[in-house]
Amino acid sequence: xxxxxxxxxxxxxxxxxxxxxxxxxxxxxxxxxxxxxxxxxxxxxxxxxxxxxxxxxxxxxxxxxxxxxxxxxxxxxxxxxxxxxxxxxxxxxxxxxxxxxxxxxxxxxxxxxxxxxxxxxxxxxxxxxxxxxxxxxxxxxxxxxxxxxxxxxxxxxxxxxxxxxxxxxxxxxxxxxxxxxxxxxxxxxxxxxxxxxxxxxxxxxxxxxxxxxxxxxxxxxxxxxxxxxxxxxxxxxxxxxxxxxxxxxxxxxxxxxxxxxxxxxxxxxxxxxxxxxxxxxxxxxxxxxxxxxxxxxxxxxxxxxxxxxxxxxxxxxxxxxxxxxxxxxxxxxxxxxxxxxxxxxxxxxxxxxxxxxxxxxxxxxxxxxxxxxxxxxxxxxxxxxxxxxxxxxxxxxxxxxxxxxxxxxxxxxxxxxxxxxxxxxxxxxxxx
Numbered sequence: 001x002x003x004x005x006x007x008x009x010x011x012x013x014x015x016x017x018x019x020x021x022x023x024x025x026x027x028x029x030x031x032x033x034x035x036x037x038x039x040x041x042x043x044x045x046x047x048x049x050x051x052x053x054x055x056x057x058x059x060x061x062x063x064x065x066x067x068x069x070x071x072x073x074x075x076x077x078x079x080x081x082x083x084x085x086x087x088x089x090x091x092x093x094x095x096x097x098x099x100x101x102x103x104x105x106x107x108x109x110x111x112x113x114x115x116x117x118x119x120x121x122x123x124x125x126x127x128x129x130x131x132x133x134x135x136x137x138x139x140x141x142x143x144x145x146x147x148x149x150x151x152x153x154x155x156x157x158x159x160x161x162x163x164x165x166x167x168x169x170x171x172x173x174x175x176x177x178x179x180x181x182x183x184x185x186x187x188x189x190x191x192x193x194x195x196x197x198x199x200x201x202x203x204x205x206x207x208x209x210x211x212x213x214x215x216x217x218x219x220x221x222x223x224x225x226x227x228x229x230x231x232x233x234x235x236x237x238x239x240x241x242x243x244x245x246x247x248x249x250x251x252x253x254x255x256x257x258x259x260x261x262x263x264x265x266x267x268x269x270x271x272x273x274x275x276x277x278x279x280x281x282x283x284x285x286x287x288x289x290x291x292x293x294x295x296x297x298x299x300x301x302x303x304x305x306x307x308x309x310x311x312x313x314x315x316x317x318x319x320x321x322x323x324x325x326x327x328x329x330x331x332x333x334x335x336x337x338x339x340x341x342x343x344x345x346x347x348x349x350x351x352x353x354x355x356x357x358x359x360x361x362x363x364x365x366x367x368x369x370x371x372x373x374x375x376x377x378x379x380x381x382x383x384x385x386x387x388x389x390x391x392x393x394x395x396x397x398x399x400x401x402x403x404x405x406x407x408x409x410x411x412x413x414x415x416x417x418x419x420x421x422x423x424x425x426x427x428x429x430x431x432x
Contacts, residue, residue: 003071022309044057076101079103088111102201103201105201129206139284148285151284152272153206154279155198156298173226196261200217201220223262231378241267248261256334258341345423346422349418354414371394
């Protein structure tokens with residue numbers, strides 16, 4: 001079974017190495033002899049972190065895809081184009097495709113799924129969401145008959161590393177980000193990670209597979225972690241919470257779906273609260289199965305390449321049998337507006353330290369039906385004289401009601417600014 005690999009970067013190069021290392025074991029277990037026929041690269045002269053046989057390299061991506069000796073195509077180049085064009089070309093030629101391209105799947109997944117089904121071959125993408133964590137196959141196969149109500153997870157290792165360093169070492173956001181960049185966890189431009197775009201693309205894929213309805217990246221509401229402060233971290237910990245960037249895909253009783261990415265306060269007793277550093281974890285809730293969690297390396301060349309190789313073996317076996325794993329066709333999901341969701345909230349306000357301020361703020365909460373669960377005034381050593389910080393935890397409230405409340409609070413002369421606003425996940429704060 002000859003494999004053509006598009007790309008030879010952080011995932012493609014380790015994949016070529018793994019195929020060679022695991023070739024005998026795979027043949028013994030499956031009867032399939034995998035062989036890399038060619039690897040398409042942008043330039044032949046680039047220095048690579050994993051040594052690759054130079055005779056395998058080519059700059060002709062289209063030639064690789066259409067080569068009659070290539071049985072199966074793996075796409076690791078990322079981005080939209082030319083990845084989309086090359087994958088469609090391979091599927092049209094009845095060649096199975098394995099990809100780790102979350103951006104492409106989150107925007108054009110249904111088109112690619114339909115093309116694969118039309119040609120009767122596999123399009124597999126286990127590595128697109130959780131790196132080395134097996135999550136797509138369990139959702140597609142093991143849980144295919146399960147009524148999944150929620151998938152909630154930490155699916156971006158960069159942000160989890162930053163929040164871990166802020167929580168455990170007391171670093172501020174800027175210093176934790178700089179450390180993540182120095183270690184290679186964060187890009188020079190970290191926007192996609194820290195503002196939630198990367199996690200949003202993964203959330204769209206998860207929702208599509210878990211709920212059987214088309215969700216694209218543009219459907220996903222997202223907030224990032226750049227506004228999280230040491231005060232937020234300390235206050236959350238004192239109350240028994242950890243702050244995590246969560247991707248949440250949720251289905252309600254009426255069949256509507258909400259998909260979002262945002263930082264949240266997670267109880268220390270919840271399994272997701274203990275996920276540290278660059279690790280990922282995905283927590284699934286279903287009516288019959290209850291609660292499941294998948295945990296492991298969410299990124300990195302070899303963990304991701306391992307997931308890709310698992311898909312390659314499956315696709316090769318299906319090709320030998322003349323079958324494929326149909327994903328199915330998807331209609332549009334009935335997406336519930338963020339305004340209609342409810343949660344408990346953490347609200348951090350900077351105010352004048354003067355009589356009547358608390359009453360004015362509490363009045364704004366009350367006028368819009370947002371009930372206060374607890375309040376604390378925090379004195380900071382570096383705060384200007386005559387100022388204070390008020391921190392509130394609310395009871396369950398509609399997003400729309402809280403937004404109007406904060407709009408009124410911002411107009412109060414005694415309020416200098418609204419700081420962090422975080423959803424609270426837990427018994428009282430379970431977002432629904």
